[in-house]
Amino acid sequence: MTTAEAFAPAKINLTLHVTGQRADGYHLLDSLVVFAGIGDTLTATPAADWSLSVTGPMAAGVPTGDDNLVLRAARMATDRPHAFTLDKHLPAAAGIGGGSADAAAAIRLCGGDGQGAVALGADIPVCLAGPGPVRMRGVGEVIDPLPNLPPLWVVLVNPRVTVSTPAVFKSLTEKTNPPMPPDIPRFPTAGPVIAWLKRQRNDLAAPAMQHAPVISDVLAALSPAPFAAMSGSGATCFGLCMTENAAARLASDITRAHPAWWVASAPILSR
Incomplete structure (x- = not known):
């Protein structure tokens, strides 16, 4: 039997504008999403029964039963059982789409088209559209691929605090905010990206900082970067750097100052 492998990169919301709320409670978003060259790896082998095993530095606490997004997404993509192994490197519930990226990888490995995947998770369609930049709108189902950004490197920092996405949205007092500009420009160099x-x-x-005040400390640690912000609903924050060396230095400095935090540096991926 043939074993196949797929990379599930970290998803980063460079922007996240909440533009409204539907009658069913789902929030409307407008977000510029990119992906980083760090993530989980999923392997799949056709098997007699469905199964999932989890390895890697972030394996602890990851469910392996039928409620795992990998198995749920795979069953949506095919009725042929697979045995999966997930090498987990991204922290869970961290605002960087770890579970959604894993689910998207499962759909790819099983030959699915992702139709209906937004019902499993709002970030799954955008993870399927990567690894290049994507504009995500609606409740996650409106996907517009964008031109590649100029070379940029990112430092990702998570203080190992779990933030509840529903709780963060519930704490958002203003649900109708302006979207991004209608047209996202082509950026010739990294400087205009940062300025935009x-x-x-x-x-x-x-609202995320109300639930996890340590996020402000993470942003302060990332302040030497030309641009720093929080991704998704947190608690992971990111700093964009112009060079690989600058990102590596910043990541090293933060790791020394905060050895208990999860810190990683990686390039922003292109299509």
Whole structure:
């Protein structure tokens, strides 16, 4: 039997504008999403029964039963059972789409088209659309691939605090905020990317800090980067750097100052 492998990169919301709320309670978003060259790896082998085993530095606490997104997404993609092994490197419930990226990898490995995947998780369609930059709108189902960004490197930092996405959205007092500009420009170099991002927002940052005040400490640690913000609903934050060496130095400095935090540096991926 043939074993196949797929990379599930970290998802980063460079922006996250909450533009409304539907009658069913789902929030409407407008987000510029990129992916980093660090993530989980999923392998799949056709088998007599469905199964999932989890390895890697972030394996602890990851469920392996039928409620895991990998198995749920795989069953949506095919009726042929597979045995999966997930090498877990991304922290869970961290705002960087770890579970959704794993689910998207399962769909790819099983030959699915991802139709209906948004019902399993709002980030799964955008993870299927990577690894290049993507504009995500609606409740996650409106996906527009974008041109590649100029070379950029990212430092990801999670203080190992879990933040509840539903709780963060519930704490958001203003549900209808301006979207991003209608057209995201093509950026010739990294400098204009940074300047443009500084005019955008993550509307979930303030409510996330109410639940996890340490996020402000993470952003302070990332402040030497040209641009720093929170990804998704937190608690992971990111700093964008112009060079690989600058990202590596910043990651090293933060690790020394905060050895209990999860810290990683990686390039922003292109299509």
